[in-house]
Amino acid sequence: GENVEQHPSTLSVQEGDSAVIKCTYSDSASNYFPWYKQELGKGPQLIIDIRSNVGEKKDQRIAVTLNKTAKHFSLHITETQPEDSAVYFCAASRRGTYKYIFGTGTRLKVLA
Amino acid sequence: SQTIHQWPATLVQPVGSPLSLECTVEGTSNPNLYWYRQAAGRGLQLLFYSVGIGQISSEVPQNLSASRPQDRQFILSSKKLLLSDSGFYLCAWRTGTVTSYNSPLHFGNGTRLTVT
Secondary structure, rough: OOOOOOOEEEEEEOOOOOOOEEEEEOOOOOEEEEEEOOOOOOEEEEEEEEEEEOOEEOOOEEEEHHHHHHHHHHHHOOOEEEEEEEEEEEEEEOOOOOOOOOOOOOOEEOOO | OOEEEEEEEEEEOOOOOOEEEEEEEEEHHHHEEEEEEOOOOOOOOEEEEEEOOOEEEOOOOOEEEEEEEEEEEEEEEOOOOHHOEEEEEEEEEOOOOOOOOOOOOOOOOOOEEEEO
């Protein structure tokens, strides 16, 4: 069945450094890839998403890249801050389905 | 703008008791609605999905059921809770409009359920 693998499961970086989280999907028909940030005790919040018709999207310190050939996509956070500490989930979905296949999450710790 | 509300935020229930969790969405019509469960430190497990009033799809056979009595209301229920029902329950919505690309899911802030 469809699967999304997410790595690493935990990531610690120094404040100001960059963080990269990678996901690989199995369904080649996937064409929409959202990223979520989940803070402790809260629901996941959408932080950025990308469609398969583009290779990269940026929003301030956050960027997502997509490699359709290799079927992987990555979240890049630059100039990390303590408030970036959270669990991040990637997901993949394809048109016409109700399913969003989520990765298993990455716990990011930004050390001050 | 659209908002999603879940309540209660936390709930402690004894084994064998009933459950009712409610979710409502404001600012949109005909949303697709979802219930997910998240075990401690784990990923997201899809429980139920609904495209309209009275239309419920179940992903995982279990001790839970869902209902959608109104367009923007989604309810998760159980007649008798099990210890294994403990977890973090999340409601989510997305636009019901079908386009070339799926639209994002928007999550509520969840209900932390502890079954004792």
